[in-house]
Amino acid sequence: MPFTLDTTYRYEEEIKKSRFEAIAAPVDSEEAVKAFLALHKDITTTHQCWAWKIGHQLRFNDDGEPSGTAGRPILATIEGRELTNTIVLVNRWYGGIKLGTGGLVRAYGGCAGQCILLANKIELIEKQEYTFECGFAEWPILQYELKQLDIEYIEQYVEQGIIVDLKLQQDQVASFALRLQDVSRGRSQLCEPKA
Structure with a gap:
């Protein structure tokens, strides 16, 4: 370790x-x-x-x-x-x-x-990079969640909503992916960044 x-x-x-x-x-x-x-x-x-x-x-x-x-x-x-x-x-x-x-x-x-x-x-806890897109309405809720979990992120505002790049610890991935689907009613998915 x-x-x-x-x-x-x-x-x-x-x-x-x-x-x-x-x-x-x-x-x-x-x-x-x-x-x-x-x-x-x-x-x-x-x-x-x-x-x-x-x-x-x-x-x-x-x-x-x-x-x-x-x-x-x-x-x-x-x-x-x-x-x-x-x-x-x-x-x-x-x-x-x-x-x-x-x-x-x-x-x-x-x-x-x-x-x-x-x-x-x-x-030293390894973190993996992920990304997701969400609408303007969901962003305040998700932003609050990210801050509560002390997750590093960068948001980018685009015409159709917000693109968020974030770093998650392995034990945060499943629960955050579930919360993201909950808040966005299944419209947003947690993805690994495109190479």
């Missing part, structure tokens, strides 16, 4: 005079990853190493540290905690003592792991 983080977390520690700071946050797209990295860009650091995972997509970066000593251990920490839709950035300010490859792996992976241990994990 995949999990993500509820918000952004930070953890800091000093290892052999080098200061390490981990920042872990939820992300849901590559655009969110880019925005996170831009927000946390810090030119005072010696290295800014990171890893992220969104579904089956993943990336990591050693930012000048020896290959495989920073980004990969951070990613291993994310995967080891069954997280997805998560990014962890570990900043390092070099303190003058070399840690060696094993020391770097322990420092980056350990700092990322401590940060994630502080985090509140939440179950």
